[in-house]
Amino acid sequence: MSTPSGTVSQSLYAAQQKVYPREVSGRFARLRVIAMIALLGLFYALPWATWDGHQALLFDLPARKFYVFGLTFFPQDFFLLTVLLIIAAISLFFFTALAGRLWCGYACPQTVWTEIFMWMEQFAEGKRQQRMKLDRAPWSVEKLARKAAKQAMWIPFALFTGYTFVGYFTPIRELSASVLTLSLGGWETFWILFYGFATYGNAGYMREQVCKYMCPYARFQGAMFDRNTLVIAYDTARGDPRGSRPRGVDPKSRGLGDCIDCNICVQVCPTGIDIRKGLQMDCIACAACIDACDNVMDQMKYPRGLIKYTTQNATDKKPTRVLRPRTIIYGVLLTILVSGFAVAVATRTLVELDVLRDRNALYRTLDDGRIENVYTLRFINKDGQAHEFKLSTTDLPKGAEVDTDVSTVRVNAGQVASLPVRVRVPAGSVAGSVKFGLSAEAIDDRDVSITAKARFIAPAGS
Amino acid sequence: MQAVAAASDKLARPAWWRVRRDLGPVLWSAFLAACVATMLFFALFDPVLLMRDDSPPKWLADRRTGYAAGFFFFWMTTTIAALLTAWLIDTRTSDDGS
Secondary structure (H helix, E strand, O other), X not given: OOXXXXXXXXXXXXOOOOOOOOOOOOHHHHHHHHHHHHHHHHHHHHHHOEEOOEEOEEEEOOOOEEEEOOEEEOHHHHHHHHHHHHHHHHHHHHHHHXXXXXXXXXXXXXXXXXXXXXXXXXXXXXXXXXXXXXXXXXXOHHHHHHHHHHHHHHHHHHHHHHHHHHOOOOOHHHHHHHHHOOOOOHHHHHHHHHHHHHHHHHHHHHOHHHHHHHOHHHHHHHHHOOOOOOEEEEOHHHHOOOOOOOOOOOHHXXXXXXXXXXXXXXXXXXXXXXXXXXXXXXXXXXXXXXXXXXXXXXXXXXXXXXXXXXXXXXXXXXXXXXOOHHHHHHXXXXXXXXXXXXXXXXXXXXXXXXXXXXXXXXOEEOOXXXXXXXXXXXXXXXXXXXXXXXXXXXXXXXXOEEEEOOOEEEEOOOOEEEEEEEEEEOOOOOOOEEEEEEEEEEOOOOOOEEEEEEEEEOOOOO | OHHHHHHHHHHHOXXXXXXXXXXXXXXXXXXXXXXXXXXXXXXXXXXXXXXXXXXXXXXXXXXXXXXXXXXXXXXXXXXXXXXXXXXXXOOOHHHHXX
16 A cells, blocks of 8 residues: 555645745856846847848738748748747757756746846845745835835836737837827737736746746656766765864864755755755756855865766766767757758748639639639738739640739739639630649749649530 | 545545646646647638638637637637546546555
8 A cells, every 4th residue: 555645746736835045146147147138138129120121020920921030931831930849849859968957047938037037026125034034024014115116126027028029929119109109909918918927927926836837848858868968966975974064174074075064055946956865857957056055165165066067977987978879869850950941941932822712603604605713813922022923824725814903913022912813715625624724923033933733613524 | 544544635625626736737738739729720721711701700800819719719628628638537546546
């Protein structure tokens, strides 16, 4: 009979011990701040960049067009997006196999926004001890003022984040104009509040619980780890047995290791774990404990690196290999996909033609006995310049004619144009149905042409 | 004895205990699946073209509304699937390990 695990599974959902991370300084903290400023700066600034008179990065969902600097993508390019997502996934695998949870520690939006929300919290409520004291204390004017000050920073920042996020999908300059004139549309308002609330909740309150209970990557990243993966580890052989000692005393004389058991590595941990218990799923590899421990080692005049980036092999005094089947396979896959993606983007057809059959009638018999089919042509011009197209048909019986309202169709850069087309063939020249080609050639540039297949339907056996 | 203890734990649990415990993962996993479904579906189908023939209700005629309606429809469907899964695997019995 096994032990009742009810308490274990319940603990996942029971009230959590709030983590009060202690502030930390050092090499990796600096690196994390640089990454945070770069990534957040990029996020908040990019929607304001323009390119060729349009927003440089705009995923215009209402118009079904994605602008990425000089390129315009349409839903027809969806497979490119799929390839891009696969590239992103394999990059994640590749870097995880090489260097562990680099993504979690430095680049994940959850980490980055949590970090900046914690800055604001610290600014309003003070350092770790002060925050803990404040939370334990009964409500007072000071507590109210400090909590209100925190919310006064969090809420506008979260709303601005939501607003910027929506700015990737709706032109941000128009969006700012409608915010200023209070004429924001219903959906924009909804999504700004939705993303604002998500930021506020995730970075302000959920924090490490997102990594522990919600993030799928945190659950499966262990599968990419091996003995050569860079992890953050405590050097048990050097540190144990732990214990406090006066400064300047040789720990060996007291039977102690280098760890003075100050617990600072636990206090700085944003997920509230003890790295000295070994590699854990909860560790997001932010390296805060390395900085904290290095500072303590410096004070004690011990060598740094009691907690450090290392590999399982290095810990076991075996050589660490960067090149190994796992990294080679991921690397080769990544190279193939990235170069394939680059070629596909560079050589993609800049003009597309869709033929939609008229849905109401299969065919129409004219007074003079000729048979007519009606189509709607959709021209998609992904090129950076306008084109003017002339139509022609192939594989239709002699005497066939193409009738349109205009002789040429002008499609502006990045635009879609529709054109109704009537195709007529002489009586009796087609029985049943035939396939034929509809071609559009740009009269301004003979290299730009496109052919689409269509079906012509006539009465059977006429 | 332990099984009895586990069983009485179960009885002592407040009403809605299981729903409360399962709802978070159910909604979250359904949300992720709905995001993927929405992206794939609307990459292939334009909500405006989908509605052209059958005269959509006026409130659905806008693409934005179409996307949002599609997303919430997918989220509802995936939530039903996730809820049923959580219900059918009977998360109650795993407690005493039997």
